[in-house]
Amino acid sequence: MGFSVSATMAIFFASFLILFSILYSSVNSAFDDMETAFDEKYDDLQTRSDTSLSVIDTAYYRENNTLMIHVQNTGSATLDVASTQLLVDGVLTDSATFQIRGVTTSIWQPNEVLTIALTNPDIGFSSDVSVRMDGSNYKQLTTPTNITAGKKVYIIDGTAIDVFALDGTYEFTITDTVNTPAPRDVKIYGDYLYVMDDASHIDRFTLGGVWVNRIVYDVVNTPTPRAFAVDSSYIYVVDNYNHVDRFNRTTGTFVNRLIANGGTMTSPRDLSVGAYIFVIDRASSAYHIDRYTLAGTGGAMIVSSSRLSNPTDISASSAGLQDTYVYIVNNSRQILVVDESGTYQGSVDDGLSSSVRAVDATGKIFVLDGVNGLVTENLGTSIKVVAENGVSKIDML
């Protein structure tokens, strides 16, 4: 009897040891797994809380149809460039290029600025925007008359040209009393700033404000230039409120009289060139907007005088954009926005006084206001940058 009990106990004891060790190893490995998973989870949470982005600036360049976005890694975590996403107007883009200081790399360290370049971006005017005005700056401006925007914003102020960063910060002033004593119109294209001196000629400056040469000076064909526009190939000049001439952009040589007076063209005041040539024309004491092809043909009115009151400046979206719009300074108090067929899209007057002078629209709408100075208005295109771990930043164009 005693021996049987002892044997049973021995079997129980041995089995207990074996089973316990099996169970223990399972529980132990489960705990190990959990511990590792929790560690990783907390690591990820830590990295996310250490991640922060800041959109420094956004700009659209007409000359290469590219949207440039500069985003700074303002957190303390190193991020993966290749795992960064860009959404423009809510749509994920897969053709953007990501570089840091001009180099394609995968490591995005703290404080480094990532440059995102997107060709052929889907940016356009949205009539429904909760915050239209982005900022304004009247500092430095005295008697501003005209504006152009590209890599920077150039504003004719009296006889000088004041230069602002795209965020509205004043940077420097260009004064050239010898070559352009009376600047009236100004356009930026590529690496040059084109300045029209009143009823005389067009000169070229570097973007830093150094005079380069006299690019258009033609007393025979275009003796009295009043306004002009620039695209990749040509400089289009309104001569004497009468007709439009065309010059080669790089050499400045006269190409042809693109749109002669008569027919659709009566008394052109200003023009802008995108996918078409848009002209503010004056006939029978009233203004209207006409549209011509780039060949100067097919002239037709797209905005009638009933919608316009003394329009003073016109700016068309770049031809490269998927949706193009025309921005017109109307009644000195608002920016009228129509599509390229002249269909009304909306009007912008947030933060504007009753002395709006000029407009240029690139990545934003840059308005020159006689009271508020350089007023920047949002187009209404939202952009979102998402880091590898899902931390993101939204900004508006």
Added chain:
Amino acid sequence: MGASGASTQLIFFISAIIVSSVVVATASRSVFDLSNGIDDRSEIVKDQLSTEIEIINDPTAVPNDPVLIYVKNVGRSSLNQNLTTVMLDGVAVSGATMTLTGSQTSYWEPTSVLTVSINQDLASGDHTVTVTTENGASDQFDFRI
């Protein structure tokens, strides 16, 4: 008595061995089951812990008709996009097209983005989308059209 006593002892002994073996066999089956259960469960919980997804849509501009939902794998495990469930306004979506961006394989790898395209024209107003992965990790996103 001597011989019968010894045989009784022997019978008792054998019976004790048999009974205790049966008890041990039953107990070990339970212990094995328990151990397997713990292993399986820990695997599942580990998977759930290492899975995290984030809907990275821009809430101010969600593409409509088709509705495009962008879901980023911000966890550590590779997922199978075909086992992902999408609920739009509380209704499970069937027939959504799933496309992967940034993944080197046919699986939904960490940091890559799954684009869910739903052929639907949402009415203006508030909407909610919930994306749930194969192991139950999910993310919810509210937006207005």
